[in-house]
């Protein structure tokens with residue numbers, strides 16, 4: 001096992017480095033009786049340990065900063081008044097100060113160091129070193145990232161280092177130009193991330209996704225906030241884009257197909273590949289009958305977050321008292337049907353945009369033209385669901401470019417360009433699937449959505465009779481096997497179709513207004529006709 005010298009990172013006085021701990025050791029460490037507060041894990045009836053992540057139970061995009069320096073200033077897609085996003089610039093002074101806080105926090109301690117990969121493709125993966133002081137944080141990254149073999153560990157040279165100082169605070173954040181005592185800070189030049197004052201594991205997971213989103217498109221590889229699966233022969237690949245809570249994890253976990261990954265993928269000339277080694281599923285209201293594969297993945301080595309357990313470890317998945325964003329992370333091999341040994345498959349034939357429409361306007365499925373594909377990808381309309389981001393407590397309509405704006409480090413059109421290039425080569429078709437609400441006031445059922453996905457993947461949708469939905473000019477099927485015919489035209493789900501009309505016009509207007517930011521060039525202007533028309 002490699003000997004880890006942390007003094008080169010400025011971390012001194014380390015009493016012990018627990019290096020790439022085994023699952024047995026992680027279990028022992030995170031359930032030690034002397035642990036207190038949010039460090040303490042509790043074994044649940046299903047064998048998985050549950051932890052509480054403290055004040056932060058979701059990501060904190062307002063605290064995300066990137067160091068603006070010579071190297072990053074002209075490449076990163078910075079937030080601006082014209083187009084606000086989550087790439088807030090930090091000075092090199094702020095970086096030095098926050099890194100110093102992290103280094104002090106991590107010095108003179110017994111630490112966990114986890115070396116792992118992000119990216120299943122050996123040519124483009126990032127070797128990442130996570131330095132943490134909390135055992136379950138080491139467990140989280142062990143679950144979520146790709147675990148190196150013994151041999152790979154021998155010669156492991158990190159490309160990127162993550163310092164997690166969740167117990168520290170940035171007291172002088174105002175003078176450093178930061179947002180709060182919490183900081184999630186990236187330095188693209190030195191290839192480091194520092195996390196201060198949030199315990200939420202998603203910052204490490206989505207943090208490294210953001211970095212892949214920076215480096216890969218610059219190499220001509222599509223980098224995508226999507227889940228992916230393929231058929232049992234590993235041939236008919238599908239990708240499912242969607243913002244948090246729209247169904248990427250739920251719908252890609254399909255017993256009839258092989259899972260590639262549930263959240264972050266690249267698409268290069270060889271096909272689609274996972275960035276991660278595990279899945280991070282929402283478990284609020286998790287039901288064994290409707291989502292058996294996710295339920296069955298919750299065994300020893302899986303890690304539950306913010307779930308309510310009684311003193312005997314009995315789980316109440318319906319309890320939202322801590323957060324709606326209750327989660328479980330598990331290594332991908334907890335799902336039976338996965339692509340092995342490497343999470344990759346040939347180029348996608350079907351591209352599905354998942355949008356959870358809280359207005360009840362979008363049809364449950366629309367067949368998109370090529371220009372509609374680009375228009376709706378850049379628009380990224382959906383609702384943010386409660387819990388994944390701080391401050392979001394109810395479904396909130398949003399336009400999140402490329403269905404993952406919070407993680408884009410380059411301009412959205414770069415991701416659209418790379419996706420379109422790959423889709424053209426493979427002849428892929430795109431569909432917009434509403435996993436949100438309709439005129440009944442209820443969310444479209446998982447059963448109906450699964451029926452729709454089946455019809456897309458087996459090609460039945462292309463043989464179905466269709467009609468066109470006004471304002472949006474969406475082509476929608478009028479009947480599909482396994483799907484309630486009464487929901488396919490959203491107007492039929494309203495007691496009075498005129499109600500849909502009012503809402504549809506309002507939503508169309510929002511699309512038009514949002515898209516104005518892309519109309520500064522010819523390519524953007526050319527897409528306007530593919531968007532809603534009033």
Ligand SMILES: Nc1ncnc2c1ncn2[C@@H]1O[C@H](COP(=O)(O)OP(=O)(O)O)[C@@H](O)[C@H]1O
Nearest residue numbers: 244245246247248249250282435444445446449
């Ligand atoms: N029609 C539907 N399609 C997909 N998910 C649905 C649907 N209706 C309700 N849900 C719920 O929405 C949530 C989707 O979450 P998840 O699959 O984890 O999304 P993501 O991976 O995109 O963040 C799950 O809790 C699921 O049970």
Ligand SMILES: C=C(OP(=O)(O)O)C(=O)O
Nearest residue numbers: 059202243244245263388
């Ligand atoms: C973990 C997250 O993503 P998702 O809900 O897409 O799995 C997140 O956004 O913090």
Ligand SMILES: [Mn+2]
Nearest residue numbers: 248249263280
């Ligand atoms: Mn997910």
